[in-house]
Each structure stands twice: as structure tokens, then as C-alpha cells.
Amino acid sequence: MREWGDEGMGGWGEIRILTAFAFLTLPTFLTLPTFLTLPTFLTLPMAPISSPKIPWAERLAPRRWLGPVVMLGPAGVWLLLLLVLPTLLILEISLVPGLRLGQPSGGYGLGNYLQILQPVYLRVIGRSLSFAVGSTLLCLVLGFPVAYWLALMSPQRWRNLLLVGFILPLWTSSLLRAYAWTAILRPSGVLNTIFTAVGLPAQAWLNTPTAVFIGLTYSFLPYMVLILYASLEKLDTRLLEAAADLGATPFQGFWKITIPQVLPGIAAGSLLVFISTLGDFVVPTLLGGASSMNISRLIYNQFLGPTRAWGFGSALSMLLILAVSLSIALLLRYGDKSTVTEPS
Amino acid sequence: MPAARPVTWPSLFSALMYAFMYFPIIVLGVYSFNDSRYSASWEGFSLRWYKSLFSDRRLLSALQDSLTIAIVAVSISAVLGTLMAVGLARYRFRGRGLYRGVSYLPLIVPDIAIAVATLVFLASVAIPLSLGTIIAAHMVFCLAYIAVVVSSRLQQLDPNLEEAALDLGATPTQALLKVLIPQLAPGIIAGCLLAFVLSMDDLLISSFTAGGGANPLPIEIFSRVRTGVKPDINALSVVLILGSALLAGLAEYVRYWGDRRQRQAQ
Numbered sequence A: 001m002r003e004w005g006d007e008g009m010g011g012w013g014e015i016r017i018l019t020a021f022a023f024l025t026l027p028t029f030l031t032l033p034t035f036l037t038l039p040t041f042l043t044l045p046m047a048p049i050s051s052p053k054i055p056w057a058e059r060l061a062p063r064r065w066l067g068p069v070v071m072l073g074p075a076g077v078w079l080l081l082l083l084v085l086p087t088l089l090i091l092e093i094s095l096v097p098g099l100r101l102g103q104p105s106g107g108y109g110l111g112n113y114l115q116i117l118q119p120v121y122l123r124v125i126g127r128s129l130s131f132a133v134g135s136t137l138l139c140l141v142l143g144f145p146v147a148y149w150l151a152l153m154s155p156q157r158w159r160n161l162l163l164v165g166f167i168l169p170l171w172t173s174s175l176l177r178a179y180a181w182t183a184i185l186r187p188s189g190v191l192n193t194i195f196t197a198v199g200l201p202a203q204a205w206l207n208t209p210t211a212v213f214i215g216l217t218y219s220f221l222p223y224m225v226l227i228l229y230a231s232l233e234k235l236d237t238r239l240l241e242a243a244a245d246l247g248a249t250p251f252q253g254f255w256k257i258t259i260p261q262v263l264p265g266i267a268a269g270s271l272l273v274f275i276s277t278l279g280d281f282v283v284p285t286l287l288g289g290a291s292s293m294n295i296s297r298l299i300y301n302q303f304l305g306p307t308r309a310w311g312f313g314s315a316l317s318m319l320l321i322l323a324v325s326l327s328i329a330l331l332l333r334y335g336d337k338s339t340v341t342e343p344s
Numbered sequence B: 001m002p003a004a005r006p007v008t009w010p011s012l013f014s015a016l017m018y019a020f021m022y023f024p025i026i027v028l029g030v031y032s033f034n035d036s037r038y039s040a041s042w043e044g045f046s047l048r049w050y051k052s053l054f055s056d057r058r059l060l061s062a063l064q065d066s067l068t069i070a071i072v073a074v075s076i077s078a079v080l081g082t083l084m085a086v087g088l089a090r091y092r093f094r095g096r097g098l099y100r101g102v103s104y105l106p107l108i109v110p111d112i113a114i115a116v117a118t119l120v121f122l123a124s125v126a127i128p129l130s131l132g133t134i135i136a137a138h139m140v141f142c143l144a145y146i147a148v149v150v151s152s153r154l155q156q157l158d159p160n161l162e163e164a165a166l167d168l169g170a171t172p173t174q175a176l177l178k179v180l181i182p183q184l185a186p187g188i189i190a191g192c193l194l195a196f197v198l199s200m201d202d203l204l205i206s207s208f209t210a211g212g213g214a215n216p217l218p219i220e221i222f223s224r225v226r227t228g229v230k231p232d233i234n235a236l237s238v239v240l241i242l243g244s245a246l247l248a249g250l251a252e253y254v255r256y257w258g259d260r261r262q263r264q265a266q
Helices: A010-029 A032-036 A056-063 A066-094 A111-116 A119-153 A156-171 A174-185 A190-197 A209-233 A237-245 A250-278 A282-292 A295-304 A310-340 B009-032 B048-054 B057-090 B096-108 B111-124 B131-156 B159-167 B172-201 B204-210 B217-225 B231-265
Strands: none
Touching (some): A066 A310, A066 B096, A111 A310, A119 A209, A119 A250, A119 A282, A156 B009, A174 A190, A174 A209, A174 B009, A174 B231, A209 A282, A250 A310, A295 A310, A295 B111, A295 B204, A310 B096, A310 B111, B057 B096, B057 B172, B111 B204, B131 B172
């Protein structure tokens, strides 16, 4: 095996260029004009190419290990150190019953997981699930017509702009968007001002589950629309025309042709909203108040709250990860099935 | 079937949903100019909240912390994430599927679970919490998002171009830097913008990795708005929303630019 620098400049050149690349990439996302000059920057004088006759695959071969190590090593180490290892650590800690910060711990056991089965915690889990399921359904019901209109009925010229316009609020801070709803929903807020003006009774929705549903639906609706749009855009409208020619009503065409074709999109969008809302922290905290304790708030309290029950918090955290993985596994199965039953 | 008639119920419904999406943002905007402290009713136009915002040292230093975190984390992740995406596309090796799976985890696993795990890990190896630990933790998800965006761009590219460069005598590094990276540029920038926004927006991971040493903006905002409506936060929202709109515009421009380059290349 040859070593670095065997090709004269090769080794050093490689390192130098990688460093140059590192520095060149730094400002790119700040100033676009800088980036536009990047290709010209990179035509720096380089070592003359000595052996153009050797096929590239062979030239690659002697340092086969170098490429993968340089490209995949740093990110891999980072993910291993700050994601994989910590998650395994959480798994271990969750198996130490009654672990608290700064206290000697006993042996392993399932105590932390059994603690979740207490009615008070089961209610929290049930509430988290109902928030997630409810807001997913709301997103689906509200998002489908929008995506349908965008993909099939909106003026073609403005279609992209209209889609971007719907997604745009996602670029703003989710914290501030949830906060905005507190200004709307509080007793003396905008909503009640409007309600009383049109003669409706004032509502006290802030700090109730209703506010959480509104906030979660608002936060994740753009994701749902985006995914449904991508699915509806690919809809084969010729099938609908054929069905109409054969005497199907628009209603039949919609349920028997449109829906089955976009089912994978519906499943993917629902999954995304479900797992995002299941672990959401900001909306239940700001809009739900004390009545809307969900699993992520409970986990938060175990670590940053007064109890410091790290073992129990880790068990809850593992449960959340498990729930998310399980729903993804279900989608993969269900998603496959729905593509199989696609009308041929 | 759906002929584009001028007014249909889906278009009316969609208009309503657009109003729903922008209503809270408009409310924040309007109330940021309201003279009343308990902004329930309109008390007249005023810029006092903007004045108090720009003289609020605590808030400004929180903004500075957040920008530092986002810029450093995204810059490093841009390099590592791009290399990871290209590496995963280019090489076949044992454990590649596992590597790819792990790289998707930050997109899937809820923030709270990642935050908790990072805190426990840092505590177990006795690393003191600081600005640096927030940056390290943010890099995990920045990396992952940048790699995903770059990968999707990578799939649209013509693999023959890189091979052609290699056939014509370029070294693999030259082929990467002179052929592949310029073509990936729109994807890299789009990924960076996304990661930047996510980093600026992150509350949970920062809360668990900040300790007392740093106080990024979302933590500061969260601790203030927990106790009710704060008019100067309304003003801050408007400033931040304008900033995000600028970034979003930039991202759309980059996407348009990328599509155009794509079409030109074909």
C-alpha cells in the first residue's frame, strides 16, 4: 500500500484543498455573492496531473481507505459521541431504579418503567397521544383541501409562489408563533374581542387542551400541506378522466382514484405530524398551562425541574423514542401495502 | 375533472387557511406598535417597544449568543455534512446502512430525547456546560439536516460528470472540489439555511446544554413569555420575522438558481 504524498504533491495538496474548502464554505450561507465566486476560487493552481492514462478507478484504489475516512470519519465520530453513545447511556440509566442526581444508585431493574404505569403518568401519556392524534387529524382535514387546491386547481403561473407562501411561516420561530397564540387566545385577547364584537360568547381557551390543539395544528399544518402537495402533484389525472368517461361521479372518482393514489402521501404526512406533536414541548407549555402536562414536559421536569429523577426521566425518554420508532415501523409496513394496492 | 373555475369551495377554504397561517403573525406585528402595555385594546401608535428592545442589553446579548451558536455550528456542519452525504453516496462498505440510519436519527428522534441524552452524556464525562457544549449539540442536528438536503441534490446530479472528470485525469479531490461541489452548491446553501433557522429556533437542546454560561435567545424569550404577554417581545418577533423572511427569500432564490443550473447542465 502506498502512503500519503507518494504522488509528489498529492497528499499535501489534498489536505490543503480540504482546508481551503473548509474556509471557503464558512461564509457561503451568509453572502450569496461570495459563493457565486466559489467555482473561480477553486481553480487555484494545483499540482500538474502526472498520469492521465491510468483509469480513475485504479488511481482511486491505492488510497481506498483515505476517502471514506476523511469524508465519513468526522461526522461519524460526532454522531457516535453526541447521539449514539448518549442514547445508549440513557437506556442504561433508565434501568437503574430511583436514580437521582448526586445519589449513589442501586442495581439494575425495571423500576423506572414500572413507575410509568402509575395512573397519574398513564394519564400524561394518554394526553400526549390524544394531542398527537387529534392535531394530526385536524392537520389532515384542514390541509388536504389546501394541498388539493394548490396541486390541481390553483393558477399554474402562481402555483410555486402560493406553495412557498403557505410554508413561509415555518421560517419564523416556532416559539414566537406559539407565543402569538397566547396573545390571541387569552381572555382579553384578540379572539374574544372579535367574538364579542360579532355577538358570540367569550371563550376561556388559553391554558386548556383546546388551545393546545389549535397551537399544534397551526404549527404543523404547513408540513402536512407540503407532503400532501408533493403527493397530489404526481396524481395521474388521466385516470380520473377515464373514470368520468365511464360514468363515475366526481365523488366516486375522488374516493376510488384520488385517495388511493395519494394514500402514501397521507400516511407520510400524518406520521410526520404525529411524531412531531407527540414530542412537542413549546405549545403545550405556553398554551396548555398546568392542565396540559404531556410526556415531553414530564421529561423536562425530571431533569430541569425540582425532582431530578434522572432514572425515571430516562425511562420516559426511552418510551418516547420507542413510540416514535414504532410509528415509523408501522408506516413502512402500511406504506408498502398502499403502494401495492395502487390501481393498475 | 377539476376545471379551474374562478371560485370553488377549495379555493375559498384555502384562502381561509392562508388567513389562519398569517393571522398570528399579523397580530404580533400590529400589537408591537400598540402603546398599551397590556396590549388588549389599541391605545395608539408607538415605537416605544422597539426603543426598549434595542436598549435591552440582556436580550441583545442573548441574540448575540444565538447567532454565535448558529453560525459556528452551521459552518462546521456544512463541511462535515456535505462530506458525509458525498461519502455515503460514493462508497460502499460494511455498516453503511447503519451509518445512514444513524444520520437520520436527529430528524426523527424528538428534541427532548436528544436534549436529555446529551445532558446525561456531558454530565457523565464531566464536561462543564457552556456555549461550546451548545454548539457541539447543535452540530448533531445541523449535520443531519444539511446531509439530507445535500443528498437529495446529489441524487438529481449526473454521476457521469464526476467520472468524466476522473477519466480526464482529475484526482478524486479535484473532481470533488471542481465538479461535484459547485454542482452541489445550491443544496449546501439550502441545507445551511435550514440548519441555521433550526439552530436559532432551538429551545430544548439549548436549555439542556447551556448551563449558566450561555443564554441563547429562545431560552431568554421562553423565560419571559411564560408569564404572559410582553410587548417588547412583540417588537422582537417582528424583527426576527423580518430576518426569517429575508432568509426564506434567499433560500427560494437559491432553489430557483439551483433548478436553473440543473436545467442548463442537461
